[in-house]
Amino acid sequence: MFADANAYERFMGRWSRLVAPRLVDFTDVPDLGRLLDVGSGTGALAFTLAERKPRAHVRGIDPSKEYVEYAKSKNPFPDRVRFETGDAQQLRFADASFHASLSLLVFNFIPDPIKALREVRRVTKPGGRVSASVWDYADGMKMLRAFWDSAVHLHSKAEKLDERHMPLCRAGELSGLWRQGGLENVQEQPHVITMRFESFVDYWDAFLLGQGPAGVYVKSLSRDQVHALRGEVKSRVSPSAENLPIALSARVWSVRGTVPRRL
Numbered sequence: 711m712f713a714d715a716n717a718y719e720r721f722m723g724r725w726s727r728l729v730a731p732r733l734v735d736f737t738d739v740p741d742l743g744r745l746l747d748v749g750s751g752t753g754a755l756a757f758t759l760a761e762r763k764p765r766a767h768v769r770g771i772d773p774s775k776e777y778v779e780y781a782k783s784k785n786p787f788p789d790r791v792r793f794e795t796g797d798a799q800q801l802r803f804a805d806a807s808f809h810a811s812l813s814l815l816v817f818n819f820i821p822d823p824i825k826a827l828r829e830v831r832r833v834t835k836p837g838g839r840v841s842a843s844v845w846d847y848a849d850g851m852k853m854l855r856a857f858w859d860s861a862v863h864l865h866s867k868a869e870k871l872d873e874r875h876m877p878l879c880r881a882g883e884l885s886g887l888w889r890q891g892g893l894e895n896v897q898e899q900p901h902v903i904t905m906r907f908e909s910f911v912d913y914w915d916a917f918l919l920g921q922g923p924a925g926v927y928v929k930s931l932s933r934d935q936v937h938a939l940r941g942e943v944k945s946r947v948s949p950s951a952e953n954l955p956i957a958l959s960a961r962v963w964s965v966r967g968t969v970p971r972r973l
């Protein structure tokens with residue numbers, strides 16, 4: 711699913727850049743030492759960390775070679791930010807290697823999130839923060855809700871594919887995972903951003919790129935079905951015209967916790 715970095719940027723990566731500063735502020739990371747970006751994708755969080763923490767060194771890991779190469783090619787901080795392939799469920803770093811670890815819009819995609827969280831906790835120093843954000847796919851993420859509500863309205867087969875079923879996307883789920891993973895002082899809160907699209911075309915065309923479950927669903931439809939879905943979505947997000955700007959709110963749930971000083 712995570713192979714075409716340019717298409718990902720067009721579909722969702724551009725919104726990651728708006729969420730990243732919220733997660734960094736919420737995590738309250740130190741401006742020093744080594745910071746880990748878990749599931750660094752095309753680099754939004756790693757670059758935000760480097761911008762806001764000019765004395766810190768950032769390491770981004772992601773299983774997608776294509777995303778890692780893309781992030782390397784766009785890296786404005788080659789002295790302080792490095793990317794490499796890796797899986798959060800099995801990190802190659804020594805215990806207590808990082809002063810803090812953050813993860814943006816990733817944990818819902820990891821097959822065994824508790825295993826990943828324990829690994830992230832292991833490589834983070836005692837007393838260091840571990841944080842993450844996940845889109846509220848079930849409710850507060852209007853861009854995807856308009857899409858899936860339209861798809862389900864037209865075809866009942868879309869119901870089981872609807873991203874509202876994503877794990878860890880509801881209030882209390884991330885903080886539950888963080889407590890289960892042995893983090894202390896766990897706090898969860900929502901962050902809301904505004905996605906501003908130039909027009910309905912700017913909004914809709916990103917769904918035609920085969921990105922994420924929504925893009926994959928569009929690819930499975932006939933031409934007529936895509937046309938009907940487009941009309942239904944448009945009636946929900948931009949009923950009066952195609953060329954007017956659209957603003958849609960999008961919520962993430964963010965969690966932070968502290969690695970215990972004594973395990």
Ligand SMILES: C[S@@+](CC[C@H](N)C(=O)[O-])C[C@H]1O[C@@H](n2cnc3c(N)ncnc32)[C@H](O)[C@@H]1O
Pocket residue numbers: 712722723726748749750751752753754755771772773774777796797798799813814815816819820821
């Ligand atoms: C929605 S993207 C988010 C990327 C980036 N953090 C951002 O905010 O734009 C999800 C990312 O999770 C990564 N991912 C999936 N499984 C993973 C795993 N087991 N460990 C680490 N990252 C993983 C994917 O390769 C992809 O880059």
